[in-house]
Amino acid sequence: MADQKEKRRSVVEDVPIPKHLLSTAKFNSPWEQIKWEKSLPQNNRVQRTLSTTLNRREKGGLSRSSSLSALRISRPPRTSRPLTNPPALHEWEENLRSPNSLRPSNSDSEDEPITPVKQVAFSPTQLSRISSRTEHSRRSSMHEVYEKAKLRGVALQRKYWVRLLFEWGLYLFLVLFVYFVLIGMPLWKGAVWWLYWVVRNKFVIKGGFAITIGLAALYAFLPLLILFDKDPPLKEAAENQDPEKNLSNAQSTALLIPCYKSANLIGPTLEAALKIFPPENIFVIANGNSEKPLDNTEEVCQPYGVNHLWVPVGSKIVAQFAGCYAASEFENVLLIDDDCALPPNFPIVSDKLKGKVKCIGYTIKSVGPNSSKGTYCQQAQDLEYKMSGLQRAFFGKLGSATFPHGAISIWKTEFLKQTFHEHPGFSVSEDWFFGDSCRRLGGRITMCSAVFVETETPASVFFSGSGSRGGFGEMTIFQQRFKRWNFFFVIGMYYDLKYILTSWKLGWWEIGAKICVFQEVYETLIYLLAPFVLPISFVVRPEFCGILLGATVGMYIVNVIIFNEIHLRLKNERISWIILLFYYTFYKIALTVINVISCYWSLYKYARYFAKRHPKVIEDEQAIEVILSLEKDVGASQSTTFLVEVDESAPPSDPTHTHANTALKRLTLTKVQMDPAQRWSTFGQLESNPQSLNRRSWL
Numbered sequence: 001m002a003d004q005k006e007k008r009r010s011v012v013e014d015v016p017i018p019k020h021l022l023s024t025a026k027f028n029s030p031w032e033q034i035k036w037e038k039s040l041p042q043n044n045r046v047q048r049t050l051s052t053t054l055n056r057r058e059k060g061g062l063s064r065s066s067s068l069s070a071l072r073i074s075r076p077p078r079t080s081r082p083l084t085n086p087p088a089l090h091e092w093e094e095n096l097r098s099p100n101s102l103r104p105s106n107s108d109s110e111d112e113p114i115t116p117v118k119q120v121a122f123s124p125t126q127l128s129r130i131s132s133r134t135e136h137s138r139r140s141s142m143h144e145v146y147e148k149a150k151l152r153g154v155a156l157q158r159k160y161w162v163r164l165l166f167e168w169g170l171y172l173f174l175v176l177f178v179y180f181v182l183i184g185m186p187l188w189k190g191a192v193w194w195l196y197w198v199v200r201n202k203f204v205i206k207g208g209f210a211i212t213i214g215l216a217a218l219y220a221f222l223p224l225l226i227l228f229d230k231d232p233p234l235k236e237a238a239e240n241q242d243p244e245k246n247l248s249n250a251q252s253t254a255l256l257i258p259c260y261k262s263a264n265l266i267g268p269t270l271e272a273a274l275k276i277f278p279p280e281n282i283f284v285i286a287n288g289n290s291e292k293p294l295d296n297t298e299e300v301c302q303p304y305g306v307n308h309l310w311v312p313v314g315s316k317i318v319a320q321f322a323g324c325y326a327a328s329e330f331e332n333v334l335l336i337d338d339d340c341a342l343p344p345n346f347p348i349v350s351d352k353l354k355g356k357v358k359c360i361g362y363t364i365k366s367v368g369p370n371s372s373k374g375t376y377c378q379q380a381q382d383l384e385y386k387m388s389g390l391q392r393a394f395f396g397k398l399g400s401a402t403f404p405h406g407a408i409s410i411w412k413t414e415f416l417k418q419t420f421h422e423h424p425g426f427s428v429s430e431d432w433f434f435g436d437s438c439r440r441l442g443g444r445i446t447m448c449s450a451v452f453v454e455t456e457t458p459a460s461v462f463f464s465g466s467g468s469r470g471g472f473g474e475m476t477i478f479q480q481r482f483k484r485w486n487f488f489f490v491i492g493m494y495y496d497l498k499y500i501l502t503s504w505k506l507g508w509w510e511i512g513a514k515i516c517v518f519q520e521v522y523e524t525l526i527y528l529l530a531p532f533v534l535p536i537s538f539v540v541r542p543e544f545c546g547i548l549l550g551a552t553v554g555m556y557i558v559n560v561i562i563f564n565e566i567h568l569r570l571k572n573e574r575i576s577w578i579i580l581l582f583y584y585t586f587y588k589i590a591l592t593v594i595n596v597i598s599c600y601w602s603l604y605k606y607a608r609y610f611a612k613r614h615p616k617v618i619e620d621e622q623a624i625e626v627i628l629s630l631e632k633d634v635g636a637s638q639s640t641t642f643l644v645e646v647d648e649s650a651p652p653s654d655p656t657h658t659h660a661n662t663a664l665k666r667l668t669l670t671k672v673q674m675d676p677a678q679r680w681s682t683f684g685q686l687e688s689n690p691q692s693l694n695r696r697s698w699l
Contacts, residue, residue: 146628174607223394228450228570232450250277252332254281254413255281255336256323256335259319260294263299265339266297273342283307283309285322288312290314291312313626322627337455340454352448357443357444357445358412359445359446361392361404361448364405365453366381366384366456375459376578376583377461380583381457386573387560390449396446398512399516400439404447409434425617428487429487444513461478490606493521500518
């Protein structure tokens with residue numbers, strides 16, 4: 001028996017196989033076929049068998065596994081065990097880094113046509129032993145994290161009277177600060193009066209405003225020194241130039257779409273995504289504080305043949321956490337919102353994730369329903385988003401952007417997992433804290449500005465009308481920014497100053513990164529001081545103050561005109577003059593007022609929010625339960641349900657909610673199978689073989 005096995009291996013190893021015989025091979029997708037043909041040697045021989053590799057695995061102590069329980073051989077996970085492999089084995093490992101580079105066979109019969117997966121010479125016993133050992137180690141490690149999370153959860157719990165004392169203690173502190181520090185009467189004249197006295201008698205107001213306007217002009221005009229990246233070629237032209245690179249980048253990248261009540265939005269998002277990614281790479285992670293899904297998102301996803309995951313924990317960051325582990329076999333992950341429509345020529349810039357660059361954001365644009373220009377408010381947001389994209393691109397080249405847009409960004413999978421360990425776990429402004437964690441871990445954040453990714457935005461500033469936004473999509477700018485985006489403006493200064501003073505992992509890139517981070521501190525200080533400095537300035541020198549404010553507004557108008565007529569003209573994305581001159585100025589003034597008031601509103605709301613201690617994601621018992629449930633689901637054919645203890649409270653759109661009540665909910669893991677009747681009609685433009693959509697690999 002041993003001689004027959006050895007003979008069989010030598011035949012596979014030595015016999016040349018012409019390429020035309022590979023026509024009998026079965027491939028599950030065009031991505032798979034191109035990858036296999038590219039891996040063939042120049043002499044048309046199939047690469048040597050892995051039988052010797054297996055022996056070296058036994059002797060050399062290679063602590064990596066390839067599991068045939070999944071429908072593809074995944075990228076081997078990292079372990080703490082040292083590698084002592086010969087060069088040939090390293091070459092084989094590089095071939096395994098692509099998720100679909102090798103496929104298992106359904107039979108070992110020698111009479112079947114030779115396919116690429118016939119070169120895997122693992123015996124079932126050996127493979128089972130290796131796979132089970134690594135799987136057991138991984139599960140044991142996650143169970144240890146789970147036990148620590150439970151202990152940490154107990155340690156973080158505060159009794160009700162302690163939370164009440166903390167909350168009202170902060171209220172009392174704020175009242176005492178306003179009276180004894182700002183007002184001061186009759187004990188002393190107070191800080192506000194002394195500020196007035198300094199401005200009137202000692203402070204050189206011209207110099208003060210010059211410094212303020214000078215810094216504002218520096219941050220406003222310096223980004224205009226660069227241009228957006230050139231437009232990528234159209235999809236057809238790009239495929240004709242380098243199909244292997246395009247398909248390879250898509251094949252090694254998972255698309256994660258966290259969503260909440262997104263049944264009316266997810267369809268167009270998936271249609272656009274399937275022009276870029278194969279369906280098995282797409283993961284829709286629906287979430288909400290409910291035992292059952294809140295809408296029919298899963299039914300909407302089913303015709304598209306993508307993976308669907310229901311997480312009964314109402315938190316976007318927990319959904320991203322679960323999706324990251326569900327797609328752990330992929331080298332990179334692309335995070336997008338449920339209303340982001342990827343353009344047909346969308347560039348997957350995963351090849352630029354090298355060195356210190358661990359995250360790349362994309363520039364975005366604001367649109368109305370059905371990709372229309374939308375209302376004046378949405379067009380003004382369009383200009384704002386594009387200017388923000390250029391600023392982030394500039395600081396990304398200088399050192400690092402503060403954070404990528406929450407709507408879309410691409411990450412190294414393993415590094416993103418590390419950021420979850422550093423992320424404080426706040427369900428509000430989670431994208432900002434991703435950027436902070438990334439920089440503190442030594443990762444740069446750069447931008448891809450070749451395309452503008454569409455995202456639907458609120459249709460008005462203060463009063464909402466009819467609209468199509470779903471989930472957490474607020475209908476007004478005020479609701480969006482006052483209640484969520486600006487909530488951590490003030491507390492964010494602590495994290496920014498901590499980063500500026502203590503973090504030095506980016507080397508020389510830290511200089512540019514810290515300049516970018518300081519801009520956030522500077523803007524927040526302006527918002528906090530504006531209610532005091534502006535009234536005092538108008539009282540002391542009203543004409544001069546009015547002239548300087550007018551000059552400041554004029555400076556920003558000149559800035560947007562240059563940006564619109566040069567940068568956006570080159571991208572064929574110009575904004576109309578009506579929006580630019582008559583609407584955008586008043587729009588920015590309204591936003592400034594919202595930002596100022598929201599800073600003080602958040603100071604008041606911090607008392608209730610921080611009365612409850614918030615664990616990191618990796619310390620959250622519910623989040624770890626989700627990951628453990630994902631591990632249990634490996635190999636399941638359709639769906640599995642597990643009990644998870646979660647909050648029975650309002651959705652997490654309210655950052656001040658305390659989540660007091662808990663109950664058992666069900667975590668449903670569903671591998672969506674495409675309806676055979678709709679298979680070819682839906683993906684005829686994507687798949688050359690309609691049978692290729694029968695496979696839905698998960699882990």
